[in-house]
Amino acid sequence: MLVVMKAQATREEIQAVCDHIEALGYRAHPLPGAQRTAIGITGNQGEVDRGNLEEMAGVAEVIRVSKPYKLVSRDVKEEDTVIRFAGTDATIGGAKVAMIAGPCSVESREQAFTIAEQVALAGAQFFRGGAYKPRTSPYAFQGLGEEALKIMAEIRERMGLRIVTEAIDHEALELVAEYADVIQIGARNMQNFSLLKAAGRKRKPVLLKRGLAATLDEFLMAAEYIMSEGNYEVILCERGVRTFADHTRNTLDLSIVPAVQRLSHLPILVDPSHGTGQRNKVLPMARGAIAVGADGLIVEVHHQPDKALSDGMQSILPEQFAQLMDECSQIAAVLHRRVPRGIHAEENAAVAVSAR
Amino acid sequence: MLVVMKAQATREEIQAVCDHIEALGYRAHPLPGAQRTAIGITGNQGEVDRGNLEEMAGVAEVIRVSKPYKLVSRDVKEEDTVIRFAGTDATIGGAKVAMIAGPCSVESREQAFTIAEQVALAGAQFFRGGAYKPRTSPYAFQGLGEEALKIMAEIRERMGLRIVTEAIDHEALELVAEYADVIQIGARNMQNFSLLKAAGRKRKPVLLKRGLAATLDEFLMAAEYIMSEGNYEVILCERGVRTFADHTRNTLDLSIVPAVQRLSHLPILVDPSHGTGQRNKVLPMARGAIAVGADGLIVEVHHQPDKALSDGMQSILPEQFAQLMDECSQIAAVLHRRVPRGIHAEENAAVAVSAR
Amino acid sequence: MLVVMKAQATREEIQAVCDHIEALGYRAHPLPGAQRTAIGITGNQGEVDRGNLEEMAGVAEVIRVSKPYKLVSRDVKEEDTVIRFAGTDATIGGAKVAMIAGPCSVESREQAFTIAEQVALAGAQFFRGGAYKPRTSPYAFQGLGEEALKIMAEIRERMGLRIVTEAIDHEALELVAEYADVIQIGARNMQNFSLLKAAGRKRKPVLLKRGLAATLDEFLMAAEYIMSEGNYEVILCERGVRTFADHTRNTLDLSIVPAVQRLSHLPILVDPSHGTGQRNKVLPMARGAIAVGADGLIVEVHHQPDKALSDGMQSILPEQFAQLMDECSQIAAVLHRRVPRGIHAEENAAVAVSAR
């Protein structure tokens, strides 16, 4: 904390602020400048409440200095967090780039298997599909629930794809933690602290999406919530923020990728589907995300986007996803990174086809 | 829905779009213009997925026309919703202006009673106090929980003040619905649809705060979620939105008050405390809110803001709240509205003092 | 300036940063904290470039402390600036509230006089009318230019109203400075520094509108540009900023009124017409502006908004303006301020009618 005094603040006013700080149990460090005096505060464990300081005579401004997060920070752990998945060589974080693909919602066994085969063939190691959908309208399709989770568990069994799916509340969390490999917390729940803490008590990795209006600090603090409960496997994900710009549904803020990587050891993915809301922008923004250094992508793919029960307009076709995988692999190579292309992807898909 | 074709779209392309619309089961209405053709879509119950339309040859743009909300709309109910509280003449909505005041958090019985007496003396009919606090940091004070609810129930009993407090999750919701008079859903939970539905199944009024990045449509849709479960007593509340402006913690968007009143029959309050984050801006913005026509205010008051365990910097002192009540009453009168000043406020406070 | 070191920064790294600061000619003040060390910088005249500091080993962050503006600041001049207009008792700034009204564009002598009479009758002391219009489209009506200035000069002569009109470039500035009483600089030109400096060399008051994405600091710095050339009569004006909110054309940020008044001695007005872009929101937001403490309003009025050549949808009718004057006067009284109601408004209007 730093208290900046007004240019015309008197010595008495400066002393009064110092006294007040010391009375709160901290140490005050007056710093006389050419025009103004600033007073540093040290010795505080958490945040000093600045309400009263701001109201004291002669005070111009109070500025917060130290960051409130700890466990997410490279200050605490310098090397990148790499999340591993038993029984596979799939990872999230580190040198390899993780690719997660699948439909917005699981709509039927048929639909999910068809898309899963396609994304596995293209080389994805992770399958995403919504079982519980946070919809803006109460009258819209809300997901198949546990039935969808069972279908995805079967996809994992038959094709080896690891499963990523969203938990929208505590009830869903219990089931998602049971069936899935990665628990997704959606953007609208990024500050649902009760859900974050509950996810922090699970022993499955958590993919945390950035809220529509979340600053970098708030995003990292949300991850801190999960980690503070003992779950250190957190994956961050940029999915577009709310701005005045109206040519895309959200503004995909790719600059947060290097910003996160500078401050935190956690992996950061990008979702170009929600990040743009438009099919024709998914491929270019996916390439852009890999080029800035994202640790992976999460992409919506649908073989019949026209008939999708949710978000069809931003889903790409399986053949577009194959192109995305090709182009992103080439770009990753420029950064000396590798996009692993499935584990025996072809065989798995073949097995899967015969199994239906 | 309206599909706008490109200037150079061919007749075949226009026909193909019309055919596609009809194949989806809707009716297509081509509208040839001087430069372009637009095609109206009717017959759809919900939203038409626009993904495929946007990708068709010759299509320039797809525009959504109809609004997705129903129950919140003046289309369904023209007259203002007025929420009444049994055993009092307190109301929210309609001609009278409702005043809700109290500390950010209930910190102790002593603190809560002291503040409650002060705000009752100043004329407030409603007491607010946090029992469960959604804090950005997991290491910050999280509220006293049920103990705080009991203290507030006692305040209602002794002073007649109606109680407003936030439910941050399902567990808290059960207790809040039991103890409080109004269930508050915070800004961070505005799109926690699971919580909204649960609140919709309670039979207590719900005060719903606008999310930090919520459009008017999303705000009304969140209210629709609650109403769709059968709870029609929803109170909206503007509390500032996230913008680039950095001179206040949030940007208090007072223009949403007349915008809501034009579209919806629900009451709309303003929270100048969170809306500015600065004690010295609460009074002016409170006056502004009443002047634009808000149906009431929710204000943080603390007798020792310096020692508050949360949000002290935005809490006003009891004497500032008294001034706020005076000035807001005078401004309400200009709009031919009245700020009721407590029910026997003085006697209640006297009783309360003797009861401690 | 304050350099915040990382938690694990070494003594050598801290020393290197101090040495670097001293090498730049400033003084370094290391402030060891419980977790981190911060280093204060003093002795700099202007802004220290922080590029290299941020890149030094062990540095976590560099924070700017002192404000770059001087002349606009209450640090330099504590009492409110009051701008007077010779030959009238009209003022802008101080205890009285200034009302400026008129059409978006001067379209004809007939139109301008009709509206001027109406706003004078309602009590406005200032007339606004566009002679040069900054239009988003090159194909839209661009204003009558000098002809409009002459019409407005005649309005001043006959009715005593002081004239406010926008200068969109250097050429227009010369003429506006000659004919008008107040030179308006529009939001789109708030950082047209060349125009600001030129306006600073004129000896007429300048009404400076806040840019659509201007922070408070940038807004004050733009005023500083004008003042740095020797023109101390600057009037600030909030007119809405660009946000994600889509229920109004812009988001009118009324909280900037008390924020400006805290930092600067300059008067601050509000424009509820551009600030909302919707006729039905002008009156409520005008009331809100006066209630937060604005030093005046600038409002678009048109007797035939339907036929207006620009911005008809946000212009209010003369009778709505009369109601606005009444309600704002009553609200100003609550703040112990007064809205002067014209100088012999009735007589002037009568004279004007006979003069046509």
Added chain:
Amino acid sequence: MLVVMKAQATREEIQAVCDHIEALGYRAHPLPGAQRTAIGITGNQGEVDRGNLEEMAGVAEVIRVSKPYKLVSRDVKEEDTVIRFAGTDATIGGAKVAMIAGPCSVESREQAFTIAEQVALAGAQFFRGGAYKPRTSPYAFQGLGEEALKIMAEIRERMGLRIVTEAIDHEALELVAEYADVIQIGARNMQNFSLLKAAGRKRKPVLLKRGLAATLDEFLMAAEYIMSEGNYEVILCERGVRTFADHTRNTLDLSIVPAVQRLSHLPILVDPSHGTGQRNKVLPMARGAIAVGADGLIVEVHHQPDKALSDGMQSILPEQFAQLMDECSQIAAVLHRRVPRGIHAEENAAVAVSAR
């Protein structure tokens, strides 16, 4: 234009709106829907003023359909605009990717030549350098003016680099148009319509930067202003927009690249220096820009960023620029595009060195 009626609008109200539209000289096309009636408007040349329509009985909303720009649109010209520079094979637009690099400000002949050699050696075909600087503070370095232009003209002569520099006002424009190859219009002047029109009367290409709060439509309309005066060589440039996000100085909105390319034939570049404001984010965002399909980059390079008179913190070092060129070339290849690497870059640089 489309007028959406309320659900409960009467037949008389619908008829009245149609009559009003026809009275304005347009054609009304009522479109009865399941819940509401919408009324299409055709026959209008420019924009229909919607003020009165919105106020008519039974009207819920008025929606604008057609786009106001013409010359910038692919509706008018389908193939990409390619700008050529006589006497070189340098181009902007089309298959090749253009690289523009140099210091924020030209500070001296020595400094400019040193940097020019370095960027030429790395393969840039264009040199950028500020002669006139739009600075937020009137007390900051404002550029060397014509002296800087002369230095850059000499750089062109000796090294073959084409020169890009900003014109901040009419006076500067005259000189920039005389000395430079590309006239830059800065973000703060994107809606300085007077300057846009003047640039439109020059016969040099204009590089137009997106304003900090400009929508895609406004950006294209600003280009339309230039083109409407007869100058068809306009180059668009994304340089970051103003949002709530505080981890970068601006939020670089890469999604506007494919959005522009879909609507317009004009080339679109990206400025990762201003777009991030931080040296350590320039390289990743530069790669991202090329990966999304940008037609080129404009990058700040300084050999002594620490001593730079402006924007040192976002300038990269010459060796970082060389790396940027390498990595961007590789990424461009993935998109089947080529980054030309100078015309005889090595020889030119050698000549330049001997010439000093």
